[in-house]
Amino acid sequence: MKLNVDSLVNKEREFIDFDLIDEVSNIEFSGIDYSLKSPVHISGRILRTGVNYKLKASVDFVLAGNCSRCLVDVDIPIEYNIDAYLMREEYDEGDYEDCDVFSIKGSTIDLLNLIDSTLSLNMPQRVLCSENCKGICSGCGVDLNFESCKCEDSIDIDDIDPRFAKLKELLK
Known part of the structure:
Protein backbone atom coordinates (compact mmCIF):
# COMPACT_ATOMS: atom_id res chain seq x y z
CA MET A 1 0.00 0.00 0.00
CA LYS A 2 2.20 2.74 -1.34
CA LEU A 3 1.31 6.34 -2.05
CA ASN A 4 3.24 8.37 -4.60
CA VAL A 5 3.72 12.00 -3.55
CA ASP A 6 5.63 13.26 -6.63
CA SER A 7 3.08 16.02 -7.17
CA LEU A 8 3.80 17.32 -3.65
CA VAL A 9 7.56 17.04 -4.12
CA ASN A 10 7.35 18.98 -7.39
CA LYS A 11 5.06 21.57 -5.74
CA GLU A 12 2.32 20.92 -8.28
CA ARG A 13 -0.19 20.39 -5.46
CA GLU A 14 -0.54 21.43 -1.84
CA PHE A 15 -2.20 18.21 -0.68
CA ILE A 16 -3.26 14.72 -1.77
CA ASP A 17 -6.49 13.11 -0.64
CA PHE A 18 -6.45 9.31 -0.67
CA ASP A 19 -8.76 6.39 0.04
CA LEU A 20 -6.99 3.03 -0.27
CA ILE A 21 -8.00 -0.55 0.43
CA ASP A 22 -5.51 -3.41 0.45
CA GLU A 23 -6.10 -7.14 0.87
CA VAL A 24 -3.44 -8.00 3.45
CA SER A 25 -3.55 -11.56 4.77
CA ASN A 26 -1.80 -10.98 8.10
CA ILE A 27 -0.10 -8.37 10.24
CA GLU A 28 2.56 -8.86 12.89
CA PHE A 29 2.25 -7.20 16.28
CA SER A 30 4.53 -7.88 19.27
CA GLY A 31 5.89 -11.03 17.70
CA ILE A 32 2.40 -12.47 17.07
CA ASP A 33 1.12 -12.95 13.54
CA TYR A 34 -2.56 -11.94 13.34
CA SER A 35 -4.78 -12.99 10.43
CA LEU A 36 -6.92 -10.25 8.98
CA LYS A 37 -10.64 -10.81 8.52
CA SER A 38 -11.13 -7.71 6.38
CA PRO A 39 -9.06 -5.59 4.01
CA VAL A 40 -7.02 -2.75 5.47
CA HIS A 41 -8.73 0.57 4.71
CA ILE A 42 -6.87 3.86 5.09
CA SER A 43 -8.15 7.24 3.98
CA GLY A 44 -7.01 10.76 4.62
CA ARG A 45 -4.90 13.65 3.42
CA ILE A 46 -1.20 14.39 3.05
CA LEU A 47 -0.44 18.10 3.16
CA ARG A 48 2.85 19.66 2.05
CA THR A 49 4.53 21.71 4.80
CA GLY A 50 7.70 23.05 3.19
CA VAL A 51 9.81 20.01 2.31
CA ASN A 52 7.98 17.81 4.84
CA TYR A 53 4.41 16.51 5.04
CA LYS A 54 1.55 16.40 7.51
CA LEU A 55 -0.53 13.21 7.44
CA LYS A 56 -4.08 12.93 8.78
CA ALA A 57 -5.64 9.54 8.14
CA SER A 58 -8.11 7.03 9.50
CA VAL A 59 -7.37 3.32 9.55
CA ASP A 60 -9.79 0.43 9.97
CA PHE A 61 -9.64 -3.35 9.64
CA VAL A 62 -10.65 -6.48 11.55
CA LEU A 63 -8.20 -8.96 13.08
CA ALA A 64 -8.84 -12.58 14.02
CA GLY A 65 -7.92 -13.15 17.65
CA ASN A 66 -8.82 -15.05 20.79
CA CYS A 67 -10.73 -14.11 23.92
CA SER A 68 -8.31 -13.41 26.76
CA ARG A 69 -10.37 -15.46 29.20
CA CYS A 70 -11.79 -18.47 27.31
CA LEU A 71 -9.64 -18.52 24.13
CA VAL A 72 -12.65 -18.68 21.77
CA ASP A 73 -12.12 -17.10 18.31
CA VAL A 74 -13.09 -13.42 18.25
CA ASP A 75 -13.14 -10.69 15.61
CA ILE A 76 -11.17 -7.65 16.80
CA PRO A 77 -12.22 -4.42 15.07
CA ILE A 78 -9.36 -1.92 14.86
CA GLU A 79 -10.20 1.70 14.10
CA TYR A 80 -7.96 4.66 14.81
CA ASN A 81 -6.61 7.91 13.41
CA ILE A 82 -3.06 8.76 12.46
CA ASP A 83 -1.94 12.34 12.92
CA ALA A 84 1.74 12.50 12.05
CA TYR A 85 4.53 14.41 10.40
CA LEU A 86 6.45 12.76 7.58
CA MET A 87 9.95 14.22 7.57
CA ARG A 88 12.23 14.28 4.54
CA GLU A 89 14.96 16.18 6.39
CA GLU A 90 16.76 15.95 9.74
CA TYR A 91 14.68 17.10 12.71
CA ASP A 92 14.99 17.60 16.45
CA GLU A 93 12.86 15.01 18.27
CA GLY A 94 12.30 17.47 21.13
CA ASP A 95 10.29 19.70 18.81
CA TYR A 96 7.83 16.88 18.07
CA GLU A 97 7.23 15.27 21.49
CA ASP A 98 3.43 15.48 21.28
CA CYS A 99 2.94 13.86 17.88
CA ASP A 100 4.12 10.98 15.72
CA VAL A 101 7.01 11.67 13.38
CA PHE A 102 8.29 9.34 10.66
CA SER A 103 11.34 9.75 8.47
CA ILE A 104 10.76 9.13 4.78
CA LYS A 105 13.01 8.97 1.78
CA GLY A 106 12.03 9.45 -1.82
CA SER A 107 8.60 10.26 -3.14
CA THR A 108 6.78 7.05 -2.21
CA ILE A 109 5.22 6.55 1.22
CA ASP A 110 4.56 3.01 2.42
CA LEU A 111 1.32 3.37 4.36
CA LEU A 112 1.46 -0.22 5.66
CA ASN A 113 4.72 0.59 7.44
CA LEU A 114 3.01 3.57 9.08
CA ILE A 115 0.13 1.33 10.17
CA ASP A 116 2.60 -1.20 11.62
CA SER A 117 4.35 1.60 13.51
CA THR A 118 1.16 3.08 14.97
CA LEU A 119 -0.61 -0.19 15.74
CA SER A 120 1.07 -0.71 19.12
CA LEU A 121 -0.73 2.27 20.65
CA ASN A 122 -4.07 1.29 19.14
CA MET A 123 -4.33 -2.45 19.82
CA PRO A 124 -6.67 -3.37 22.67
CA GLN A 125 -4.85 -4.61 25.76
CA ARG A 126 -7.34 -7.41 26.31
CA VAL A 127 -10.03 -8.82 24.06
CA LEU A 128 -13.12 -10.51 25.47
CA CYS A 129 -15.82 -12.47 23.66
CA SER A 130 -18.31 -10.81 26.03
CA GLU A 131 -18.13 -8.74 29.22
CA ASN A 132 -19.67 -11.69 31.11
CA CYS A 133 -17.11 -14.25 29.94
Whole structure:
Protein backbone atom coordinates (compact mmCIF):
# COMPACT_ATOMS: atom_id res chain seq x y z
CA MET A 1 0.00 0.00 0.00
CA LYS A 2 2.20 2.74 -1.34
CA LEU A 3 1.31 6.34 -2.05
CA ASN A 4 3.24 8.37 -4.60
CA VAL A 5 3.72 12.00 -3.55
CA ASP A 6 5.63 13.26 -6.63
CA SER A 7 3.08 16.02 -7.17
CA LEU A 8 3.80 17.32 -3.65
CA VAL A 9 7.56 17.04 -4.12
CA ASN A 10 7.35 18.98 -7.39
CA LYS A 11 5.06 21.57 -5.74
CA GLU A 12 2.32 20.92 -8.28
CA ARG A 13 -0.19 20.39 -5.46
CA GLU A 14 -0.54 21.43 -1.84
CA PHE A 15 -2.20 18.21 -0.68
CA ILE A 16 -3.26 14.72 -1.77
CA ASP A 17 -6.49 13.11 -0.64
CA PHE A 18 -6.45 9.31 -0.67
CA ASP A 19 -8.76 6.39 0.04
CA LEU A 20 -6.99 3.03 -0.27
CA ILE A 21 -8.00 -0.55 0.43
CA ASP A 22 -5.51 -3.41 0.45
CA GLU A 23 -6.10 -7.14 0.87
CA VAL A 24 -3.44 -8.00 3.45
CA SER A 25 -3.55 -11.56 4.77
CA ASN A 26 -1.80 -10.98 8.10
CA ILE A 27 -0.10 -8.37 10.24
CA GLU A 28 2.56 -8.86 12.89
CA PHE A 29 2.25 -7.20 16.28
CA SER A 30 4.53 -7.88 19.27
CA GLY A 31 5.89 -11.03 17.70
CA ILE A 32 2.40 -12.47 17.07
CA ASP A 33 1.12 -12.95 13.54
CA TYR A 34 -2.56 -11.94 13.34
CA SER A 35 -4.78 -12.99 10.43
CA LEU A 36 -6.92 -10.25 8.98
CA LYS A 37 -10.64 -10.81 8.52
CA SER A 38 -11.13 -7.71 6.38
CA PRO A 39 -9.06 -5.59 4.01
CA VAL A 40 -7.02 -2.75 5.47
CA HIS A 41 -8.73 0.57 4.71
CA ILE A 42 -6.87 3.86 5.09
CA SER A 43 -8.15 7.24 3.98
CA GLY A 44 -7.01 10.76 4.62
CA ARG A 45 -4.90 13.65 3.42
CA ILE A 46 -1.20 14.39 3.05
CA LEU A 47 -0.44 18.10 3.16
CA ARG A 48 2.85 19.66 2.05
CA THR A 49 4.53 21.71 4.80
CA GLY A 50 7.70 23.05 3.19
CA VAL A 51 9.81 20.01 2.31
CA ASN A 52 7.98 17.81 4.84
CA TYR A 53 4.41 16.51 5.04
CA LYS A 54 1.55 16.40 7.51
CA LEU A 55 -0.53 13.21 7.44
CA LYS A 56 -4.08 12.93 8.78
CA ALA A 57 -5.64 9.54 8.14
CA SER A 58 -8.11 7.03 9.50
CA VAL A 59 -7.37 3.32 9.55
CA ASP A 60 -9.79 0.43 9.97
CA PHE A 61 -9.64 -3.35 9.64
CA VAL A 62 -10.65 -6.48 11.55
CA LEU A 63 -8.20 -8.96 13.08
CA ALA A 64 -8.84 -12.58 14.02
CA GLY A 65 -7.92 -13.15 17.65
CA ASN A 66 -8.82 -15.05 20.79
CA CYS A 67 -10.73 -14.11 23.92
CA SER A 68 -8.31 -13.41 26.76
CA ARG A 69 -10.37 -15.46 29.20
CA CYS A 70 -11.79 -18.47 27.31
CA LEU A 71 -9.64 -18.52 24.13
CA VAL A 72 -12.65 -18.68 21.77
CA ASP A 73 -12.12 -17.10 18.31
CA VAL A 74 -13.09 -13.42 18.25
CA ASP A 75 -13.14 -10.69 15.61
CA ILE A 76 -11.17 -7.65 16.80
CA PRO A 77 -12.22 -4.42 15.07
CA ILE A 78 -9.36 -1.92 14.86
CA GLU A 79 -10.20 1.70 14.10
CA TYR A 80 -7.96 4.66 14.81
CA ASN A 81 -6.61 7.91 13.41
CA ILE A 82 -3.06 8.76 12.46
CA ASP A 83 -1.94 12.34 12.92
CA ALA A 84 1.74 12.50 12.05
CA TYR A 85 4.53 14.41 10.40
CA LEU A 86 6.45 12.76 7.58
CA MET A 87 9.95 14.22 7.57
CA ARG A 88 12.23 14.28 4.54
CA GLU A 89 14.96 16.18 6.39
CA GLU A 90 16.76 15.95 9.74
CA TYR A 91 14.68 17.10 12.71
CA ASP A 92 14.99 17.60 16.45
CA GLU A 93 12.86 15.01 18.27
CA GLY A 94 12.30 17.47 21.13
CA ASP A 95 10.29 19.70 18.81
CA TYR A 96 7.83 16.88 18.07
CA GLU A 97 7.23 15.27 21.49
CA ASP A 98 3.43 15.48 21.28
CA CYS A 99 2.94 13.86 17.88
CA ASP A 100 4.12 10.98 15.72
CA VAL A 101 7.01 11.67 13.38
CA PHE A 102 8.29 9.34 10.66
CA SER A 103 11.34 9.75 8.47
CA ILE A 104 10.76 9.13 4.78
CA LYS A 105 13.01 8.97 1.78
CA GLY A 106 12.03 9.45 -1.82
CA SER A 107 8.60 10.26 -3.14
CA THR A 108 6.78 7.05 -2.21
CA ILE A 109 5.22 6.55 1.22
CA ASP A 110 4.56 3.01 2.42
CA LEU A 111 1.32 3.37 4.36
CA LEU A 112 1.46 -0.22 5.66
CA ASN A 113 4.72 0.59 7.44
CA LEU A 114 3.01 3.57 9.08
CA ILE A 115 0.13 1.33 10.17
CA ASP A 116 2.60 -1.20 11.62
CA SER A 117 4.35 1.60 13.51
CA THR A 118 1.16 3.08 14.97
CA LEU A 119 -0.61 -0.19 15.74
CA SER A 120 1.07 -0.71 19.12
CA LEU A 121 -0.73 2.27 20.65
CA ASN A 122 -4.07 1.29 19.14
CA MET A 123 -4.33 -2.45 19.82
CA PRO A 124 -6.67 -3.37 22.67
CA GLN A 125 -4.85 -4.61 25.76
CA ARG A 126 -7.34 -7.41 26.31
CA VAL A 127 -10.03 -8.82 24.06
CA LEU A 128 -13.12 -10.51 25.47
CA CYS A 129 -15.82 -12.47 23.66
CA SER A 130 -18.31 -10.81 26.03
CA GLU A 131 -18.13 -8.74 29.22
CA ASN A 132 -19.67 -11.69 31.11
CA CYS A 133 -17.11 -14.25 29.94
CA LYS A 134 -16.28 -16.62 32.80
CA GLY A 135 -13.10 -17.98 31.23
CA ILE A 136 -11.47 -21.36 31.68
CA CYS A 137 -11.14 -23.16 35.02
CA SER A 138 -7.47 -23.27 35.98
CA GLY A 139 -7.99 -26.63 37.68
CA CYS A 140 -9.94 -28.81 35.26
CA GLY A 141 -9.70 -26.69 32.09
CA VAL A 142 -13.39 -26.54 31.16
CA ASP A 143 -14.88 -23.47 29.52
CA LEU A 144 -17.00 -22.08 32.36
CA ASN A 145 -19.31 -20.36 29.88
CA PHE A 146 -20.67 -23.76 28.77
CA GLU A 147 -19.85 -26.26 31.52
CA SER A 148 -19.66 -26.39 35.29
CA CYS A 149 -16.32 -26.81 36.96
CA LYS A 150 -15.33 -30.44 37.47
CA CYS A 151 -12.83 -29.74 40.24
CA GLU A 152 -13.51 -31.11 43.70
CA ASP A 153 -14.80 -28.64 46.27
CA SER A 154 -11.79 -28.94 48.52
CA ILE A 155 -8.16 -29.44 47.73
CA ASP A 156 -6.64 -32.49 49.34
CA ILE A 157 -3.35 -31.97 51.15
CA ASP A 158 -1.78 -34.48 48.77
CA ASP A 159 -2.61 -32.21 45.81
CA ILE A 160 -0.51 -29.34 47.15
CA ASP A 161 2.95 -28.79 45.71
CA PRO A 162 5.35 -29.97 48.45
CA ARG A 163 7.30 -26.71 48.16
CA PHE A 164 4.20 -24.83 49.38
CA ALA A 165 3.00 -27.35 52.00
CA LYS A 166 4.42 -25.24 54.84
CA LEU A 167 2.23 -22.31 53.76
CA LYS A 168 -0.88 -24.48 54.33
CA GLU A 169 0.04 -24.58 58.04
CA LEU A 170 -0.30 -20.78 58.22
CA LEU A 171 -4.01 -21.09 57.43
CA LYS A 172 -4.62 -23.25 60.53
